[in-house]
Each structure stands twice: as C-alpha cells, then as structure tokens.
Amino acid sequence: MWPPYTYHHLLAFLLTFLSYVLLHSSRKTFSNVKVSISAQWTPSAFQQNGSTSSLSPGETWEENKLFADMGEATLFLGALDSIFLFSYAVGLYISGVIGDRFNLRYVLSFGLCGSAVTEFVFGTLTEWLQFYNVYFYCFLWVINGLLQSTVWPCVVAIMGNWFGKSGRGFVFGLWSACASVGNILGAFLASSVLKYGYEYAFLVTSVVQFAGGVVVFFGLLTSPKEIGLSDYSETSLRPVTRDTDSQRPLISDDEDELCDEYSIQQRDEEPEPQPKAIGFLQAFCLPGVIPYSLAYACLKLVNYSFFFWLPFYLSKNFGWKEVQADRLSVWYDVGGIVGGTVQGLISDLLGKRAPVLAISLLLAMGALVGYSHSPNNQLVNGALLATTGFLIGGPSNMISSAISADLGRQEALATVTGIVDGTGSIGAAGGQYLVSLIESKLGWMCVFYFFIIMTGCSILFIIPLIYCEIRSLCRDSQARTHQL
Amino acid sequence: MIIESHDFVLAKMTAGVTTSTICLCTVFIVLFNVYVDSQDTDAQLCQMCEGTVRQDSPVWDFCLTKGHIRGRCCFRNNTSNVDTIIGLDLANCSISHIEHLYNSSTAFIIDLSNNPISNLSDFIFQGFSHLTQLLLPSKLECPGGNASWEKVEVKNNAKICQGQTNICNQTVQMPWDCPENSFCSPYGPGFFECSCLHNFHGYKCLRQGEFPIVKVLGILTGSTVVVSSLLWFTQRRKVKNT
Numbered sequence: 001m002w003p004p005y006t007y008h009h010l011l012a013f014l015l016t017f018l019s020y021v022l023l024h025s026s027r028k029t030f031s032n033v034k035v036s037i038s039a040q041w042t043p044s045a046f047q048q049n050g051s052t053s054s055l056s057p058g059e060t061w062e063e064n065k066l067f068a069d070m071g072e073a074t075l076f077l078g079a080l081d082s083i084f085l086f087s088y089a090v091g092l093y094i095s096g097v098i099g100d101r102f103n104l105r106y107v108l109s110f111g112l113c114g115s116a117v118t119e120f121v122f123g124t125l126t127e128w129l130q131f132y133n134v135y136f137y138c139f140l141w142v143i144n145g146l147l148q149s150t151v152w153p154c155v156v157a158i159m160g161n162w163f164g165k166s167g168r169g170f171v172f173g174l175w176s177a178c179a180s181v182g183n184i185l186g187a188f189l190a191s192s193v194l195k196y197g198y199e200y201a202f203l204v205t206s207v208v209q210f211a212g213g214v215v216v217f218f219g220l221l222t223s224p225k226e227i228g229l230s231d232y233s234e235t236s237l238r239p240v241t242r243d244t245d246s247q248r249p250l251i252s253d254d255e256d257e258l259c260d261e262y263s264i265q266q267r268d269e270e271p272e273p274q275p276k277a278i279g280f281l282q283a284f285c286l287p288g289v290i291p292y293s294l295a296y297a298c299l300k301l302v303n304y305s306f307f308f309w310l311p312f313y314l315s316k317n318f319g320w321k322e323v324q325a326d327r328l329s330v331w332y333d334v335g336g337i338v339g340g341t342v343q344g345l346i347s348d349l350l351g352k353r354a355p356v357l358a359i360s361l362l363l364a365m366g367a368l369v370g371y372s373h374s375p376n377n378q379l380v381n382g383a384l385l386a387t388t389g390f391l392i393g394g395p396s397n398m399i400s401s402a403i404s405a406d407l408g409r410q411e412a413l414a415t416v417t418g419i420v421d422g423t424g425s426i427g428a429a430g431g432q433y434l435v436s437l438i439e440s441k442l443g444w445m446c447v448f449y450f451f452i453i454m455t456g457c458s459i460l461f462i463i464p465l466i467y468c469e470i471r472s473l474c475r476d477s478q479a480r481t482h483q484l
Numbered sequence: 485m486i487i488e489s490h491d492f493v494l495a496k497m498t499a500g501v502t503t504s505t506i507c508l509c510t511v512f513i514v515l516f517n518v519y520v521d522s523q524d525t526d527a528q529l530c531q532m533c534e535g536t537v538r539q540d541s542p543v544w545d546f547c548l549t550k551g552h553i554r555g556r557c558c559f560r561n562n563t564s565n566v567d568t569i570i571g572l573d574l575a576n577c578s579i580s581h582i583e584h585l586y587n588s589s590t591a592f593i594i595d596l597s598n599n600p601i602s603n604l605s606d607f608i609f610q611g612f613s614h615l616t617q618l619l620l621p622s623k624l625e626c627p628g629g630n631a632s633w634e635k636v637e638v639k640n641n642a643k644i645c646q647g648q649t650n651i652c653n654q655t656v657q658m659p660w661d662c663p664e665n666s667f668c669s670p671y672g673p674g675f676f677e678c679s680c681l682h683n684f685h686g687y688k689c690l691r692q693g694e695f696p697i698v699k700v701l702g703i704l705t706g707s708t709v710v711v712s713s714l715l716w717f718t719q720r721r722k723v724k725n726t
Contacts, residue, residue: 011719039688044663055663056610056677061688196695197686204700211708219715227722 008221008229012162013171015220016155017178019112022212023151024182025189026119026205031081031308032190033123033198035315035322038073040198041066041132066132071440074312076134078436080141081308085429087142089422091149096418097280099154104222104414108158111150112213116206118144123202152400152421157414160405161223169353172402173344180333180340180393183307187326194323283415288407291461293420296399297427298458299361302368302451303396304428305435306332306388317444318376328382335386336393343394344402351476352469353403354462357395361459364391365452372448392455400424529569529586530555533577542617543573546593557588575599575619575642582608595619597642612672618645628674651676665689 044061055061067073099107122140126132155178163171186205193201221227283289310332314325343360347353367388374381400421408416431454438447537543537553547558551570558571569588576598588594589611596604597619606627609615618626619642626645630636631654634647652668662668662678666689671677680689 008719011715015715036690039690044688056671056675057679059687060666060680061663061678064687193695195692197691200695200697203697207701207704211704214708215712215715218712219719221719221723 006229008224008227009162011219012158012221013175015216016158017175017181018212019108019151019216020155020178021182021185022112022205022209023115023148024179025186026115026202026209027148028183028186028307029190029201029205030119030123032187032311032322032326033194033201034074034077034312036194036198038067038070038077040064040127041073042068042070045069064132066134075436075440078433080137081432082429083138084141084145085304085425085432087145088149089425089429091146092153092418092422092425093280094146094418095150096153096283096415096422099150099157099414099418100412104154104158105217105220107150108154108220109213109217111147111154112216113210115144115147115151116210116213118147119202119209120206124199124206127197127199149418149422153414153418156401156404156417158220158222159401160408160413161225165406167348168405169344169348169398169402170341171344172405173341173397176340176344176397176401177337179397180337180389183333184330187330191323191326278412278415280415280419283408283412284419286407286412286416288403288465289416289419291465292399292403292407293423295458295461296396296420296424298454298461299392299396299399300424300428301431302454303336303392305431305447305451306392308432309435309439310385313444314381318381320378324378328378328385331382331385332389332393335389335391336397339390339392339394340397340401342390343398347398347402350473352473353398353406354465354469355473357398357462358459358466360391360395361455364388364395365455367391368448368452368455372445395458529572529588530557532556532579533574537571537573538575541573541575541595542619543571543593543595546617547571550592570614584608588612590614593617597621597640606674610672610675613648613670615673616647618673619643620645626673628672632673645673648673663688665692 041064043063043065044055067076095107095111118140122137122144126136159172159175189204189208190201193204224230310329311322311325314320314328315322320328339360343356347356350356367384371384371388374384400417404417404420405413407420408414434450435447438450533556536555537547537558543558544553547553547570551558551560553559556573557569558573559567560570562568568590570590570592572585572588572591572594575595579596579599580601582596582601582604585594585608591612592614594612594615594617599621601621601624604620604624604627609618609627620626622638622641622643624643626633626636626643628651632649632651633645634649635644636646637644648670650670651674652670662676665684666678666680668676669679678689680686684690684692
C-alpha cells in the first residue's frame with residue numbers, strides 16, 4: 001500500500017524539514033529576546049520617593065534612550081512584527097512564482113543565507129557597533145521578510161515533488177512539525193545563550209541558518225526526476241475509500257455543480273503530462289484557493305499571535321521570568337506537532353480534509369476560553385497550552401502544507417502555497433499590531449476574545465467546502481452500503 | 485602617452501601626500517588642544533585663587549604627610565604620571581558661585597569656608613566618595629543633609645561636615661533597591677551608585693560571562709563542511725542533466 005520510498009525521500013524530507021526549522025528558530029529568537037532588547041533600548045525607570053531620578057553610573061543605566069520607556073519599545077516591537085509579516089506576505093506571492101520558474105534549490109539556499117546575514121546585521125552587528133536606529137531596524141526587517149518568504153513555497157513544492165497524493169496528509173502532517181520544532185529549537189537556543197547578551201542569541205541562530213543554507217545547496221535534490229526516479233505525484237494511488245469512485249456514475253446526477261468544483265482530491269485519475277508553470281492569477285482562481293486562503297488568514301493570525309506574544313504574556317501576566325516563559329511556550333508547539341500529524345492521518349484515512357478542520361476549530365474556540373482563565377500554575381498552564389496548540393496548530397499546519405499541495409496539483413505547487421501563505425501572513429500581520437493595541441488599551445482578556453472571534457471566522461470561510469465534503473462523504477458511505 | 489600618465493601619477497601622489505599631512509596636522513592640533521584643556525582644568529581649579537594652601541587650614545595638616553602642594557591643591561605622592569587631587573583649599577577666595585569642581589572628585593578634604601556662596605547644589609559633590617571632611621560657609625547646609633554625615637558642627641564661622649555615612653547601609657532611609665544584578669555602593673554624600681555584581685557587565689548589568697565565540701564558530705564551520713561534502717558525494721553527484 002505504501003509507495004516505494006527510498007532513502008532519497010528521507011533526505012529530501014530531512015533537508016526541507018531542516019531549512020524551515022532553522023528559519024523558524026531564528027524568528028523565535030527574536031520574539032524570545034524581546035524583553036532583553038527593549039531593556040537595551042530604554043533607560044532605567046527608577047523611582048525614588050515618588051519622583052523619577054536617574055541612576056548612576058549613567059553609562060550603565062541611562063545611556064540608551066532610543067525609546068523613553070518599555071511601553072514605547074513594546075509598541076515598536078509590535079510594529080516590527082507587523083512590518084516583517086507584511087513584507088513576508090508580499091514576498092510569498094512573488095517567491096511562489098519565482099520558485100515555480102527557477103531552480104528551487106538556488107532560490108531556497110539564497111533565501112536561507114540572505115536572511116541569515118540580515119538577522120546577523122540586525123541583532124549582532126548593531127549591538128557590537130552600538131548603533132541603534134529605528135529606521136535601520138525597520139529596513140532590515142523588511143529585507144528579512146522578503147528573503148525568508150522564499151523558503152516556504154520552495155520547501156512545500158519540493159515535498160510535493162517527492163511525495164504523491166496518497167499518504168500526503170500524514171507525511172505532510174509529520175513534516176509540518178518543522179515550524180514547531182523550529183520554535184522549540186529557537187526557544188532552547190535563545191534561553192541558553194541569552195545570559196551572554198541578546199546579540200549572541202542572534203549570532204548563533206544566524207550562523208546556524210547560514211550553515212543550513214550551504215548544506216541545502218550542496219545536498220538537496222529538488223525532485224526524484226533529477227536522479228531518474230519516477231515522479232510520484234503523477235501516479236494515481238488512492239486510499240481504500242476511493243474504491244467507491246467506480247460507483248460514481250450511479251449517483252453523479254444528483255451532484256451539485258458547486259461541489260464539483262471543490263472536489264480537489266479526486267483529480268488524479270490520469271497521469272498528467274509535465275505542465276509548465278501557470279500564471280499568478282490562474283493559480284489564484286484554482287478551486288478552493290480563495291476560501292482556504294481567507295480561512296488561513298484568520299487562523300494564522302491566532303497562531304502567530306501565540307507564537308510572537310506568548311512569552312511576553314506569560315512574563316507580564318504571571319510575573320514569570322523570560323527564560324521560564326520561553327520553556328513553557330514549547331508546549332504550544334508540541335501540541336501543534338501532534339495535532340498536525342494526527343489530523344493529517346485522520347484526513348488521509350477519511351479522504352477529506354475540511355470536516356476534520358471544522359471539528360478541530362470548533363473545539364479550539366473552547367480551548368481558548370479555557371486558556372484565558374488559566375490559573376497561575378505552570379503545570380496547568382502547560383497542559384492547557386498543549387491542548388490549544390493541538391486544536392489550533394493542527395488545522396493551521398494542514399492548511400499551509402498538505403492542503404496547499406493538494407490545491408496546487410503539480411504545475412502550481414509553489415505559487416498556490418505562496419498565495420495561501422501570503423494571504424495568511426497578511427492576516428497575521430494585521431493581527432500583530434492589533435494585538436499590541438488591544439492589549440495596551442483593553443487588556444489581555446479582550447485579546448483572547450479577539451482570538452476566539454478569529455477562529456470562528458476561519459470556520460465560516462470554509463463552510464462551503466465543509467458542506468461539499470460532508471455531502472460526498474455521505475454519498476460515498478451510501479454507495480458502499482448500496483454495494484453491499 | 486606614457487610620459488603623460490607618469491605626470492598624472494606623480495600629481496596624484498603629491499596630492500595624496502599633501503592631504504595626508506594636512507589630516508595628520510589637524511589630528512595633532514586637536515590632540516594637543518585636548519591635552520592642554522585637561523591640564524587647564526586642573527590648573528584652573530588650583531589657580532582659582534591666588535596663593536597656595538594656607539598654613540592654618542586643615543588641608544595643610546592633611547597634606548603634610550600625604551602629598552605635595554601645588555597652588556591651592558594637594559596632590560598625592562605617587563610614582564605614576566597621573567596627578568590626583570586629594571585636597572583642595574578654596575577658603576577666603578571671594579567665590580560666589582560654583583558650577584563644578586572638575587577633577588577633584590578624588591579629594592579627601594575640601595575647604596570652601598569664608599566665601600560669599602549663597603547656595604550650593606548637592607550635585608557638585610556627586611562622585612566624591614572619598615570625601616571625609618568638608619568645610620563650608622556657615623550658612624550653608626551639608627550636602628545630602630545632616631543624615632549623610634557622621635558629625636556636623638560649626639566652628640570658627642565655618643560649617644564642618646565630617647565623615648560620610650554609607651547610604652547603602654541605612655535601611656531606614658532607603659525605599660529603593662539597586663536593580664537586579666547590581667549592588668549599591670556610596671558615591672558621594674547622599675548619593676549612591678549601582679555597580680554590576682561580579683561576572684555581570686554591560687548595559688544595565690544584563691550580560692553575564694564571556695561567550696565562547698571561537699569555539700562555537702569553529703564547531704559549526706567544521707560540521708557544516710563535513711555534512712555538505714558528505715551530502716554532495718551521496719546526492720548531487722548523481723544528478724542527471726536532462
């Protein structure tokens with residue numbers, strides 16, 4: 001039943017996995033050292049007998065006045081997140097198209113190495129040269145967003161080349177653990193090196209990322225065709241449930257035309273000739289791309305807000321140290337990994353993805369309510385975090401990887417991945433600044449209500465798909481009973 | 485053609501030499517001025533008043549054993565080139581206003597009595613952690629208040645502030661603490677500074693220890709080279725160019 005995977009498949013899996021791990025770990029580094037960076041940019045807030053005065057010696061306590069206080073620094077950090085995500089989103093639309101046209105390996109290693117250099121300049125060089133400038137930081141982060149955007153479409157396209165439609169949900173589910181593993185690695189690296197100074201955290205992650213780019217350049221095969229193996233995405237291997245397709249002519253008269261458009265997983269009946277890359281607008285109009293893109297926008301907003309702001313929330317709300325908060329935020333990612341894999345497997349066995357997403361997202365809304373009322377207990381908080389991660393991270397991983405690969409078929413893999421993730425990033429970008437705004441004006445509880453509303457919206461966007469897929473599920477099970 | 489280019493090169497060389505000499509001269513002039521300025525401040529302070537340290541002042545008694553006198557200042561007897569002021573006598577000098585006492589923060593004894601000073605900012609004495617005896621015109625208060633000094637008395641129309649108390653020890657008067665990773669140390673009468681604890685350094689004492697940068701970079705470079713070559717041999721060498 002399993003297609004013949006070779007060790008080349010394993011290496012392709014591992015190298016693409018590694019690329020995205022390194023990318024995410026450097027992003028996580030930035031969010032985990034936020035407290036240290038904002039401390040570096042501000043003078044000490046020192047209260048004496050009710051009036052603020054300055055501490056001596058001035059060089060140690062008062063010298064850096066990039067921002068007047070931690071509040072302003074925090075707003076700027078939120079703005080930096082938004083800037084990064086906006087440029088990342090714009091870059092995704094472009095990079096998907098570029099990846100489909102040029103050599104995926106070159107684009108991937110260029111993105112990895114370039115982004116590593118930018119991060120080094122941002123975090124380490126500015127500190128060594130004691131050069132703090134708001135515009136410079138923004139400029140660097142825009143460049144970083146554009147360079148990092150090359151990675152995701154390329155890695156999903158490469159994975160799509162190596163792993164065909166059957167079993168894709170499970171493999172991709174396992175593979176999309178890369179984002180969470182990257183978060184964990186980034187958190188671990190940041191917390192081990194943070195005591196030497198935040199600039200060393202940036203140094204380590206950017207050097208490791210650069211090394212990853214070099215390794216990918218020398219070792220990655222973008223497609224089985226490069227060494228003469230057959231391209232598995234052309235073969236029409238189907239899971240057990242698909243046998244009912246032979247019964248289709250009996251019931252197809254009742255089929256809704258709308259649902260026909262959305263039957264994205266039943267197109268691999270004939271192997272297609274090698275197609276050329278299609279244009280951006282054509283890819284945009286492929287069935288299912290728009291609803292999934294919009295749903296992903298809402299979902300990625302919630303996911304990324306957890307990712308970016310969790311350590312900050314934990315240390316500000318419960319007073320836990322930054323290092324402790326970082327270690328605890330790992331549980332969210334663990335939940336995400338398990339969620340993506342389990343839900344991918346279920347959707348493979350079912351043959352349908354949307355219903356699995358819907359159930360998980362409904363439960364996620366409840367989990368968010370539960371987490372917002374979490375007590376000041378690290379164990380309970382960690383368990384709630386893992387649950388929330390399972391329920392939100394799972395669908396998020398599926399949409400951005402397996403479903404994008406399904407939607408894009410073969411000729412537009414990178415482009416469609418770019419579109420879905422690009423729209424998701426725009427949503428996440430808008431959300432970042434909103435989160436810091438809501439938090440400063442209304443408090444953390446309103447932030448959680450905002451997350452719940454967003455999760456609900458993402459369910460709304462994929463309702464047509466859910467409807468069609470449940471219908472075809474019922475039809476298939478009816479056909480099976482007919483058969484018997 | 486060749487002669488022309490030769491001339492051209494020569495012209496460029498002379499231009500280059502001239503510019504570099506001009507630059508060097510400017511640097512020297514600036515450095516000289518800085519040096520003279522620093523000498524000036526010292527000289528300024530010690531020549532603020534005519535004469536030298538008066539024989540009937542406590543500064544004289546202090547200086548007899550500890551240092552040598554130059555102008556109104558008492559400098560420490562030491563072998564190094566740097567002259568540190570350990571005593572300052574500006575009594576009876578018709579000084580009405582003091583902005584700053586420049587480089588005398590190492591002083592142990594300062595005499596400012598018998599001057600028509602109307603008020604004295606406490607901040608002038610910030611950093612004067614060695615100051616054990618301060619004489620002021622009798623109308624003025626001791627900097628940092630009476631609580632900052634062990635003994636405050638008025639004698640011979642001069643207020644004598646004697647013996648700085650360690651502000652860090654006075655728990656009654658301290659509603660604050662030095663931030664994390666730093667400890668309190670006295671920094672003048674009524675002042676304190678927060679210095680980084682051992683092994684902590686940098687801005688706000690946030691950094692601890694030395695990062696082993698060479699070791700980390702060496703390991704990373706080595707493993708990258710090994711893994712890349714391994715993968716290249718097993719993977720990309722087999723690529724068929726279609």
